[in-house]
Amino acid sequence: MxxxxxxxxxxxxxxxxxxxxxxxxxxxxxxxxxxxxxxxAPTADWDWIEAATRRPEATICLTSALALYDLTDTIPHTLDIAIPRGSRIPTTEAAIEWHLFDRQTFDLGRTEIDITGSSLRIGIYSPERCIADAFRMRGAVGYELGRDALREWLRRGGKPAHLMEIASRIPRSKGPLLRTLEAIG
Structure with a gap:
């Protein structure tokens, strides 16, 4: 171990x-x-290890996930981690920003990946879920994050129908995302 x-x-x-x-x-x-x-032990990302150890359902989201997918030029200054709303936010030494996401939509677009150099796994949201969340949380993360990630995602061949399917299940993201798709389109 x-x-x-x-x-x-x-x-x-x-x-x-x-x-x-x-x-x-x-x-x-x-x-x-x-x-x-x-x-x-092999080299590993200690922030990811701390997040996964403190909260097994920890899921990389927002700017951190978009940066991993190379959908943004923004370099995150903290690791964005989502946990289900109602969970206790743990005290950490790592630069982690904890986000509380609705329990009913928490698993939407969520997969798990291995933490390189470790036997642990951590959750990560799909690019579509991250874009929808960036539009939903545009007041907190900035209006440009979702827009720029959407442009890059579309440039790579992303399917708007699939994105809208996810956005329709996440409150406060469908309308702004649809307006931006129409303006870009």
Missing amino acids: DTLTPKQAEQLGMSKSGLYRATRDGRFERIARGIYRDRN
């Missing part, structure tokens, strides 16, 4: 103090409070 919490260490027969000693001796490195990683 490349990532370990004190609770997991106890389940494997290692005491918490044994884990802390192993960290002090250099066998493990501390990623964040309560999250440790084998010193010899």
